Amino acid sequence: MTTNNDFSPKPLFSLADTDRQTPPTGLIAPARYVQGPDLLDHLGRFLALVPSTRPAVYISPGGLRRHGEQLLGGLRALQIEAAVEIFEGECSYTEIERAASSLRAKGTPFDSLIAVGGGKCLDAGKCVAVRLEIPVVICPTIASTDAPCSALSVIYSDEGIAQGGESFPDSPAFVLVDSQLIAAAPVRYLVAGMGDALATRYEARTCYRNPAGRAVIGGRPTIAAQAIAELCAQTVFDDGIAAAEANYRGEVDPALERVIEANTLLSGIGFESGGVTAAHAVAMGFTRLPAAREGYLHGEMVAMGLLTQLALEKTVDECEQVARFCAEIGLPTHLAQLSIDTTADGPALQEAMAHSAATPLMDNEPFEVTPENTWAALLHADEIGRAATASVGDQAYRRLHA
Numbered sequence: 281m282t283t284n285n286d287f288s289p290k291p292l293f294s295l296a297d298t299d300r301q302t303p304p305t306g307l308i309a310p311a312r313y314v315q316g317p318d319l320l321d322h323l324g325r326f327l328a329l330v331p332s333t334r335p336a337v338y339i340s341p342g343g344l345r346r347h348g349e350q351l352l353g354g355l356r357a358l359q360i361e362a363a364v365e366i367f368e369g370e371c372s373y374t375e376i377e378r379a380a381s382s383l384r385a386k387g388t389p390f391d392s393l394i395a396v397g398g399g400k401c402l403d404a405g406k407c408v409a410v411r412l413e414i415p416v417v418i419c420p421t422i423a424s425t426d427a428p429c430s431a432l433s434v435i436y437s438d439e440g441i442a443q444g445g446e447s448f449p450d451s452p453a454f455v456l457v458d459s460q461l462i463a464a465a466p467v468r469y470l471v472a473g474m475g476d477a478l479a480t481r482y483e484a485r486t487c488y489r490n491p492a493g494r495a496v497i498g499g500r501p502t503i504a505a506q507a508i509a510e511l512c513a514q515t516v517f518d519d520g521i522a523a524a525e526a527n528y529r530g531e532v533d534p535a536l537e538r539v540i541e542a543n544t545l546l547s548g549i550g551f552e553s554g555g556v557t558a559a560h561a562v563a564m565g566f567t568r569l570p571a572a573r574e575g576y577l578h579g580e581m582v583a584m585g586l587l588t589q590l591a592l593e594k595t596v597d598e599c600e601q602v603a604r605f606c607a608e609i610g611l612p613t614h615l616a617q618l619s620i621d622t623t624a625d626g627p628a629l630q631e632a633m634a635h636s637a638a639t640p641l642m643d644n645e646p647f648e649v650t651p652e653n654t655w656a657a658l659l660h661a662d663e664i665g666r667a668a669t670a671s672v673g674d675q676a677y678r679r680l681h682a
């Protein structure tokens with residue numbers, strides 16, 4: 281993968297160039313985080329903390345239509361005129377370089393970039409901000425991933441295939457989550473975010489228990505990150521169903537607020553400082569299959585990746601428990617629910633799993649991960665998931681995909 285940013289936190293946090301046997305523990309987090317209904321109206325006042333008076337806003341055409349007036353009107357009321365740069369849809373180097381040069385060409389010395397939207401827009405925004413050497417302010421409009429809080433972007437090819445990540449020296453300067461926007465957004469996004477959030481517990485646990493396991497930043501995970509990752513999944517188990525119902529009604533309630541925090545803040549810190557392993561490696565593999573990549577959200581693929589991880593780690597009881605919850609909330613529990621046919625897609629799927637097995641994320645598993653055991657785990661997870669759906673039913677999944 282080509283990258284225009286050479287920063288990597290790994291040598292820094294792991295002290296790999298020293299003679300230390302074990303790296304230190306480490307944790308990073310966004311500088312500030314606020315969450316509550318109708319907060320987008322108040323973005324301008326929070327810019328004083330960055331501090332920023334000449335921001336540029338990075339937003340998709342749909343986002344501008346839906347939220348432009350609220351966002352830009354709120355800023356204007358505080359005499360803040362923001363330039364607008366349109367996000368063209370993919371977090372690829374083509375888009376990142378295009379947006380960075382377009383903003384440079386405007387000739388204004390912007391002092392922050394406010395990225396407003398879903399995971400890919402926010403991730404692309406972080407890359408654009410680092411190229412302009414300004415802080416990034418993150419305003420998620422959906423709670424579908426844990427992208428908002430991390431100092432890391434997942435980069436895709438122009439076709440949408442996951443290519444790897446780009447890391448930044450700074451975490452986002454400010455994260456503002458307007459929970460009313462999340463309540464008004466389609467429920468499928470919130471549920472997908474729960475898939476990403478659930479995986480955080482199991483991935484962080486594997487990284488913590490394995491002495492060779494490393495957090496995404498390169499150090500050993502802190503017990504703080506463990507506690508956050510644990511609370512993240514527990515919140516989803518406890519409040520997920522009620523939160524989805526509040527989202528269907530378009531109303532913010534305490535359960536929805538807690539799940540938004542789990543999907544966004546807890547999962548963000550939990551994955552970055554707790555570590556990532558098989559669930560995400562397998563999800564990255566699914567992006568090689570056009571039907572999965574084009575029809576499903578990151579967190580939906582991570583949910584199936586999580587079932588595969590638990591099958592790979594042979595914690596079958598947990599795999600069954602997670603599969604039942606996935607069926608109840610409407611996350612995919614088996615491959616057909618990602619439009620993958622194990623027979624027709626067999627060779628491509630096997631190749632995708634071989635790529636997953638080879639990613640460095642798998643180094644956090646406490647045993648050797650091969651294309652063979654990954655493939656066997658995927659088939660086992662598929663079988664467990666089908667059984668869970670047969671007993672729980674697929675009403676929740678069908679309701680989200682209607």
Ligand SMILES: [Zn+2]
Pocket residue numbers: 425426476560578582
């Ligand atoms: Zn994720």
